[in-house]
Amino acid sequence: MKTADLTGLPPGVAERLESEGVEELYPPQAEAVEAGIMEGESLVASVPTASGKTLIAELAMLSSVQRERGGKALYIVPLRALASEKKAEFERWEEHGVSVGVSTGNYESSGEWLATRDLIVATSEKVDSLVRNGAPWISELSCVVADEVHLVDDRHRGPTLEVTLAKLRRINPGLQVVALSATVGNAGEVAAWLDAELVQSDWRPIDLKTGVHYGNAINFDDGSQREVPVASGERKTAALAADTLDEGGSTLVFVNSRRNAEAAAKRLAGVAGERITTGERNDLVELAEEIRGVSDTETSETLARVVAKGAAFHHAGLAAEHRRLVEDAFRDRLVKIVCATPTLAAGVNTPSRRVIVRDWRRYDGEFGGMKPLDVLEIHQMCGRAGRPGLDPYGEAVLLATDADTMDELFERYVWADPEDVHSKLAAEPALRTHLLATVASGFANSREAILEFLDRTLYATQTDGRGRLESVTDSVLDYLEVNDFVERDGDAISATGIGHTVSRLYLDPMSAAEIIDGLRDGAERAADPKSRARAGRARSRPAAAEADSGADAADVTDADAADGFTPASDLVPDEAEDAEPPKPTPLGLYHLVCRTPDMYELYLKSGDRETYTEECYEREGELLGRTPSEYDDVAFEDWLAALKTAKLLEDWASEVDEDRITERYGVGPGDVRGKVETAEWLLGAAEQLAGELDLGTNVAVREAKKRVQYGVREELLDLAGVRGVGRKRARRLYEAGVESRADLREADKSVVLAALRGRRKTAERILENVGRRDPSMDDVDADEATGAAVAGTGARPGASADGDGQANLGDFQ
Numbered sequence: 001m002k003t004a005d006l007t008g009l010p011p012g013v014a015e016r017l018e019s020e021g022v023e024e025l026y027p028p029q030a031e032a033v034e035a036g037i038m039e040g041e042s043l044v045a046s047v048p049t050a051s052g053k054t055l056i057a058e059l060a061m062l063s064s065v066q067r068e069r070g071g072k073a074l075y076i077v078p079l080r081a082l083a084s085e086k087k088a089e090f091e092r093w094e095e096h097g098v099s100v101g102v103s104t105g106n107y108e109s110s111g112e113w114l115a116t117r118d119l120i121v122a123t124s125e126k127v128d129s130l131v132r133n134g135a136p137w138i139s140e141l142s143c144v145v146a147d148e149v150h151l152v153d154d155r156h157r158g159p160t161l162e163v164t165l166a167k168l169r170r171i172n173p174g175l176q177v178v179a180l181s182a183t184v185g186n187a188g189e190v191a192a193w194l195d196a197e198l199v200q201s202d203w204r205p206i207d208l209k210t211g212v213h214y215g216n217a218i219n220f221d222d223g224s225q226r227e228v229p230v231a232s233g234e235r236k237t238a239a240l241a242a243d244t245l246d247e248g249g250s251t252l253v254f255v256n257s258r259r260n261a262e263a264a265a266k267r268l269a270g271v272a273g274e275r276i277t278t279g280e281r282n283d284l285v286e287l288a289e290e291i292r293g294v295s296d297t298e299t300s301e302t303l304a305r306v307v308a309k310g311a312a313f314h315h316a317g318l319a320a321e322h323r324r325l326v327e328d329a330f331r332d333r334l335v336k337i338v339c340a341t342p343t344l345a346a347g348v349n350t351p352s353r354r355v356i357v358r359d360w361r362r363y364d365g366e367f368g369g370m371k372p373l374d375v376l377e378i379h380q381m382c383g384r385a386g387r388p389g390l391d392p393y394g395e396a397v398l399l400a401t402d403a404d405t406m407d408e409l410f411e412r413y414v415w416a417d418p419e420d421v422h423s424k425l426a427a428e429p430a431l432r433t434h435l436l437a438t439v440a441s442g443f444a445n446s447r448e449a450i451l452e453f454l455d456r457t458l459y460a461t462q463t464d465g466r467g468r469l470e471s472v473t474d475s476v477l478d479y480l481e482v483n484d485f486v487e488r489d490g491d492a493i494s495a496t497g498i499g500h501t502v503s504r505l506y507l508d509p510m511s512a513a514e515i516i517d518g519l520r521d522g523a524e525r526a527a528d529p530k531s532r533a534r535a536g537r538a539r540s541r542p543a544a545a546e547a548d549s550g551a552d553a554a555d556v557t558d559a560d561a562a563d564g565f566t567p568a569s570d571l572v573p574d575e576a577e578d579a580e581p582p583k584p585t586p587l588g589l590y591h592l593v594c595r596t597p598d599m600y601e602l603y604l605k606s607g608d609r610e611t612y613t614e615e616c617y618e619r620e621g622e623l624l625g626r627t628p629s630e631y632d633d634v635a636f637e638d639w640l641a642a643l644k645t646a647k648l649l650e651d652w653a654s655e656v657d658e659d660r661i662t663e664r665y666g667v668g669p670g671d672v673r674g675k676v677e678t679a680e681w682l683l684g685a686a687e688q689l690a691g692e693l694d695l696g697t698n699v700a701v702r703e704a705k706k707r708v709q710y711g712v713r714e715e716l717l718d719l720a721g722v723r724g725v726g727r728k729r730a731r732r733l734y735e736a737g738v739e740s741r742a743d744l745r746e747a748d749k750s751v752v753l754a755a756l757r758g759r760r761k762t763a764e765r766i767l768e769n770v771g772r773r774d775p776s777m778d779d780v781d782a783d784e785a786t787g788a789a790v791a792g793t794g795a796r797p798g799a800s801a802d803g804d805g806q807a808n809l810g811d812f813q
């Protein structure tokens with residue numbers, strides 16, 4: 001089928017596709033068109049990676065927007081990082097009259113501006129939240145695309161996608177649903193659920209040979225062999241990457257952790273470095289500089305160093321800008337070897353001559369050890385092999401050190417069919433959130449109506465009888481009622497005021513319950529400071545632990561038995577008892593939001609248990625709610641993991657440098673960003689809950705939120721809120737005596753300029769943003785005394801003089 005023969009697209013689209021080299025549709029694309037995607041037919045396309053699924057989606061969306069005047073298309077992505085990538089890809093249709101928007105912002109907004117867009121990209125969580133917030137344009141949708149729909153099988157994210165699709169179909173009865181899937185075992189079942197046509201195919205634009213390297217050769221599935229000897233002391237991965245490079249090809253290595261990705265990239269940088277030309281070396285040095293410019297962290301520096309030699313790593317801990325630079329350079333064949341974790345790479349279009357799947361097992365906490373990856377995942381990684389038009393074929397290679405493993409890998413992955421996908425909706429945390437939302441947004445107002453709505457889900461398609469779904473539904477409804485999120489009146493079920501808020505805020509009801517309890521505890525203590533002492537006593541550490549810690553502890557135990565005991569951590573607030581009642585501290589609030597199921601806590605590594613146990617008793621007076629007993633292993637570990645995460649946030653909000661934080665907590669800059677953003681959202685939600693329940697703690701919560709948002713101490717809050725200022729510049733301005741926005745409007749310009757390290761443009765922009773009448777820096781010289789005074793302030797020691805050390809969240813974007 002020729003692209004030129006397609007009808008029903010906006011003017012110029014077919015020609016545009018042709019100019020991009022899409023003259024003929026790939027067979028699965030032609031099948032999709034024949035199945036009616038351009039006339040509004042729903043479709044499940046279950047085809048291998050890199051076989052052109054995006055174009056299927058584009059044809060459906062563009063023809064829908066063209067056909068239905070005022071029609072709207074929605075493209076649902078599984079990860080935020082993919083949303084901007086897809087948006088950038090679709091923006092070229094704006095020239096053809098199709099406006100494009102992306103919605104990734106706050107969960108609680110209803111994104112009204114999106115009403116003016118024809119094509120919208122969003123994550124399933126965001127779409128779910130837009131439905132909850134009653135975004136009016138949702139009912140104008142004519143076409144919805146679900147990318148990577150096989151992820152309905154994912155424990156964490158699957159249920160949201162499943163429920164969202166069910167809701168969108170309920171709101172728009174004639175909705176066209178196009179679901180894109182990797183090849184899975186039961187695509188037919190998914191199609192039946194969505195009342196969709198099915199296109200299922202193994203076709204690929206370029207041949208793929210999959211094999212296992214064992215001894216001195218790769219043994220391929222087609223029976224052929226390729227000799228790739230491994231010298232003694234040499235690693236297989238290095239030998240295989242060198243072999244591809246010697247033929248002018250690139251290599252993508254999949255490993256099972258971020259740390260491994262970085263370590264492998266460091267090792268393989270040697271292999272790449274020996275094989276690049278002088279011209280490439282110069283370009284790579286430039287690219288490395290660009291990478292350093294993104295942020296001043298260890299990760300950034302390590303990445304820059306390996307990139308200078310032609311290798312790179314790629315994982316979710318990297319800043320988005322880092323990822324983009326690596327992906328582009330790999331596609332341009334400047335970077336020769338990329339070591340990646342599978343999480344993101346699965347969705348990013350980065351084909352490579354050879355793919356090496358180095359690790360096929362991954363640590364799984366719930367499994368309690370190393371667990372083999374799914375066939376589906378391995379196939380998706382292998383599918384990245386082969387760049388159409390550039391390589392004769394793609395090669396995907398697994399590694400074995402003995403014959404038995406080689407046989408196992410053939411059986412387990414090379415010959416194996418991918419698994420079926422199974423709905424994870426019946427899990428309680430998923431239902432908790434979705435049932436409340438279903439009731440709050442008016443989809444159902446009785447137990448019967450809830451069950452009827454759930455009948456539209458994949459879960460219902462996959463289970464005979466309602467037994468299990470009914471029983472979890474009942475226990476979840478009980479939970480929601482006990483926590484005052486819903487109320488029942490006979491058969492009728494409705495959301496309470498607070499239940500509506502929780503649903504709108506996109507909180508897991510369990511998070512909301514935890515936050516409300518913690519805030520109530522804080523409010524009670526503020527009302528009655530002595531209750532703090534009582535709370536401390538009730539949750540004092542077990543006697544055994546105290547006996548261990550010597551004489552002081554023994555005293556405490558004695559004192560504890562006597563009435564009127566005050567734990568050490570409460571002695572300090574005592575001094576202030578006459579002054580103000582204690583308000584919740586930022587650490588207390590960070591800890592509270594960190595222990596909710598909506599925050600992924602940091603792991604406790606070896607030695608952390610002792611460190612944070614000590615920390616816990618030192619700061620116990622600040623923690624809201626009751627510290628669990630040390631004997632309650634699971635609860636106590638969780639409490640400490642939340643404390644570790646809260647400490648990270650406290651460090652960030654105390655202006656600790658970003659690279660110190662990444663080092664101290666063993667995380668990447670992307671993780672710091674993730675925690676900060678989640679905390680901001682949860683604290684925003686806590687602020688609203690505190691206000692609505694009239695707990696009187698909302699001011700403290702807002703302040704803690706602002707400090708996390710800007711990454712500054714209290715005194716900088718005013719300044720750091722000015723656009724363009726950020727944490728480091730705010731500190732330098734403050735040290736130079738410019739302490740507030742008002743100061744900034746009045747201050748001597750030479751002082752401001754010096755505090756901003758002589759950067760005129762920056763200084764002018766900032767003065768403009770703060771509303772200064774005459775922001776011009778013409779003829780202003782930086783004040784030397786100020787310059788000398790702030791030289792060491794607000795920048796990491798050793799940061800280059802021209803690097804402004806401006807580490808704030810802007811670094812991550």
Ligand code: ADP
Pocket residue numbers: 021022023024025026029048049050051052053054055349
């Ligand atoms: P998938 O989503 O299936 O992994 P993509 O949609 O990213 O794959 O497509 C992979 C690549 O194939 C893209 O670079 C795309 O431009 C190209 N492509 C898609 N369809 C065609 C076609 N009919 N002819 C030529 N190239 C195509």
